Amino acid sequence: GAVVSQHPSWVICKSGTSVKIECRSLDFQATTMFWYRQFPKQSLMLMATSNEGSKATYEQGVEKDKFLINHASLTLSTLTVTSAHPEDSSFYICSARPRLAGASYEQYFGPGTRLTVT
Amino acid sequence: AQKVTQAQTEISVVEKEDVTLDCVYETRDTTYYLFWYKQPPSGELVFLIRRNSFDEQNEISGRYSWNFQKSTSSFNFTITASQVVDSAVYFCALSEAARGSTLGRLYFGRGTQLTVWP
Numbered sequence: 001g002a003v004v005s006q007h008p009s010w011v012i013c014k015s016g017t018s019v020k021i022e023c024r025s026l027d028f029q030a031t032t033m034f035w036y037r038q039f040p041k042q043s044l045m046l047m048a049t050s051n052e053g054s055k056a057t058y059e060q061g062v063e064k065d066k067f068l069i070n071h072a073s074l075t076l077s078t079l080t081v082t083s084a085h086p087e088d089s090s091f092y093i094c095s096a097r098p099r100l101a102g103a104s105y106e107q108y109f110g111p112g113t114r115l116t117v118t
Numbered sequence: 119a120q121k122v123t124q125a126q127t128e129i130s131v132v133e134k135e136d137v138t139l140d141c142v143y144e145t146r147d148t149t150y151y152l153f154w155y156k157q158p159p160s161g162e163l164v165f166l167i168r169r170n171s172f173d174e175q176n177e178i179s180g181r182y183s184w185n186f187q188k189s190t191s192s193f194n195f196t197i198t199a200s201q202v203v204d205s206a207v208y209f210c211a212l213s214e215a216a217r218g219s220t221l222g223r224l225y226f227g228r229g230t231q232l233t234v235w236p
Contacts, residue, residue, distance in 0.1 A: 034223060043209065044226045091161055097222045107222055109155075111162040 003027055004096045006110035013084055013117055021079045021113045023094030029074035030096035034107065035067075038091040050077045074099065084117045091115075121145060122212050124227035131200050132235050139195045139230045141210030147171075152186065152193045153211040153224065163209070169193065200234045207231050 003026040013019050023033055031052050036044040048069050049057045056069035066088075068080040077096075081088055091114050097107040123142045131137045143152065154166040167177065169186055177184045181198045197204055211224040 032222060041231075043228045044224075046223055046225075049223060093161075093163065095224075106168065107224070109163040109165070111160075114161070 002098070002108045004094065004108045004110040006092075006094055006113050008113060009111060010114040011116070013115070015085055015117055016083055018080055018082045019084055019115060021081075021092055021094075021115075023077045023079070023096065023110050025075045025096040025098075025108070028096075029099040030077075031074065031099045032097040032107075033071060033077040034095045034097070035069060035077075035079050036093045036095070038093060038112075040091075044093060047079075081115065084115070086117045089115055089117045120227075121214075121225040122210050122227035124210055124230050126230045127228070128231045128233070130233045130235065133201060134199050135234075136196060136198050137200050137232065137234075139197075139208050139210075139232065141193045141195065141227060143191050143193065143210070143212045145191075145212060145214055147214045149214075151213040153209075153213070154184065154193075154195050155209045155211065157207040157209060157229070159206070166195075166208075197232075200232075202234050202236050205232060205234045 005024045005026055007022045011019055033050045035047045037047050038044045046059050047062045047067060050069045050071040052071045052074050058064045066082055071077040091112050093112040094110045095107045121144050125140055129137055150171045152169045156164040156166055167184055174186050174188055183196045185194045207229045209229045210227040213222055213224050
């Protein structure tokens with residue numbers, strides 16, 4: 001149980017285009033999903049926290065108009081990178097926190113999406 | 119200031135050696151969770167352990183063991199009799215009792231690249 005999927009697993013796009021990444025909790029409901037970005041040989045940095053039915057909370061320095069997050073249901077959150085540029089090339093990882101996690105702080109990670117912007 | 123510090127960027131050992139990965143954290147909360155994740159070359163994060171701030175008992179799971187010491191704010195990870203398959207990047211992470219919409223967010227350390235040579 002507790003599986004999180006991401007689609008696509010990798011994507012190559014041209015500069016200026018938009019890319020949508022999906023994060024799904026397959027066997028549980030997730031009230032909260034987190035989006036992280038990881039550059040090569042670096043740590044994971046939180047980009048935004050997505051709560052179902054409300055606007056995402058973005059970390060300082062993350063452009064909310066460039067990284068659009070939609071958490072439309074308890075099992076799906078999407079991250080859209082708008083007008084992508086080569087510097088947006090990175091590994092994007094989502095995690096999902098179960099609705100019934102309570103105070104355990106448990107969360108489950110997706111396998112990640114590798115984005116390359118040419 | 120970094121909330122999680124992993125001072126060791128890279129460690130190389132020969133198979134069957136024991137290796138300890140250090141993790142020092144910083145928080146003002148009395149309730150928090152500490153985590154260790156393994157990230158193999160595929161990129162997918164593998165959950166290893168979660169420990170809450172009220173449980174200082176050391177834990178052993180097979181060749182893995184964790185030493186949690188609140189007095190030094192450390193949560194170190196030891197692999198006994200290392201194997202080539204242990205080669206990966208290991209991340210230590212902290213989750214605080216955050217309020218509001220980012221409950222459960224993780225602060226990651228920079229990671230330690232462990233290479234185990236045959």
